[in-house]
Amino acid sequence: MEYFVQQLINGLTLGSIYGLIAIGYTMVYGIIGMINFAHGDVFMVGSFIGLLLFLMIGLTAATPLVVIILALIGVLIVAMALTAVWGWTIERLAYRPLRGSFRLAPLITAIGMSIVLTNLVQIAQGARVKNLPPDIKDRLAGGFTVLRGADGFDAVVSYRQLVIVGVTVTLMAFFTWLITSTSLGRAQRACEQDRTMAALTGVDVDRTISITFVIGAALAAVAGVMFLVYYGAIDFYIGFVAGIKAFTAAVLGGIGSLPGAMLGGLLIGLIEVFWAGYVGSEYKDVAAFSILALVLIFRPEGLLGRPEIEKV
């Protein structure tokens, strides 16, 4: 039982990170019908920006926990802002000039963009694994015991897991409110449903699409910083696997659906962790992707997606 609870906690944490990335895929797909394959690498860039910020602040083992938490919040905000600039620039340079061209063009550009970002970071930061200073990592590793096991194994929630789940829940609540209840959110949904009509009601469609990329990149940056804090080590290649997992999550939940992306992220995280915990970690990715294959066969619109119906 303790073991099960521990896996559940770990799965939810990992799933939160996937969910945050998945939102970027799903929002961009919703508004321009394109899979932004560079999104995983935006997550990686966000993670590196977070790492550089932590190093610049220069925390030590003597820093009180409160200061570390405040520093984490500061890093999150600055990383979100800087990564958002990357997201905006990518859309402006690589995708907007291709709007109105044939469907595959932006998709291929996205793959190219992904390669560019990977290599850029490899050149700028080196190919080796970068570590979060152990001072920060160890300080956030402590936690609460949730369930005490008879055989000495306790289920524990660590501070960083609390931070990750807490931040994810807060951001999800905020962005759900943004999409459902503000005029920006309405403009986004209008562009999603009928871009021409949105322009006819006075919506600046290009600007709205830019904002969507900015939001997606900011959330990917949060996921990047969380990933950094959780694992303590990153390299230029983390965007690939995390990106594919998050993309899987978005499809699993129903691409285009915001709650679907979150649900898909949590499911992929749980499947991965439980498979690793009970079966073996060699095939955890196979497990996650097999579920995707099954969903695509039996429920191609995803768990919370709308079925594609041709309207007349």
Added chain:
Amino acid sequence: MTRPLLSLRGVETFYGKVQALRGVDLDVRAGEIATIIGANGAGKTTLMMTICGTPRARHGQIEFDGQDITRLATHRIMHLRIAHSPEGRRIFPRMTVLENLQMGALLNPERDQTFDSDLKRAFELFPILERRQGQRGGTLSGGEQQMLAIARALMGRPKLLLLDEPSLGLAPLIVRQIFEVIRELNAREGLTVFLVEQNAYHALRLAHRGYVMVNGKITLSGTGAELLAREEIRAAYLEGGRH
């Protein structure tokens, strides 16, 4: 004579290589109802959309309120207070009726102050919408969607209202109701309306000025009553159209 609110000179629009408008000249004056009638495929809808800049006119000039809008981005054109209730209604299907109306209010820079009273007026004009306000646009009937499209356009307090085929596919009773609303808004509030209609009889009776479009060109123009009286119009557009 005052300057027209909207004027088109030599406007030509293409879809790829196919020319849809072949040099259109027309004027709509402030405070009048103008209509354009013509057969299917004559280019009426293209004309409406060209005014909004989507598609863009390849040649010619479009002026609105003294400003050249030929090359302006669509959302900027609309913000000069042109509201469009387009062909096929184009309600946002997964937004509620209320949200659709909020979208329409975007054109009005004073919407924060006027939204509540504008909403009340929209519900007075089309009471059914008030009962449906929480429902998704896509679940409304055709007639209700048409009313919503017009109400959405009015929420922006436009200087010029473009109406593309408001009677399409609707029961005669609803058509009469919609035309009555248009007439009232024009008479009471001086709203300028530019109307595209297949139902030529209704349109010409309502309009101060009418244009006839054939094959992407304006072939005839005059007051509504003049056009209604002409033999060739009666033969081409009004046979059996009296209902």
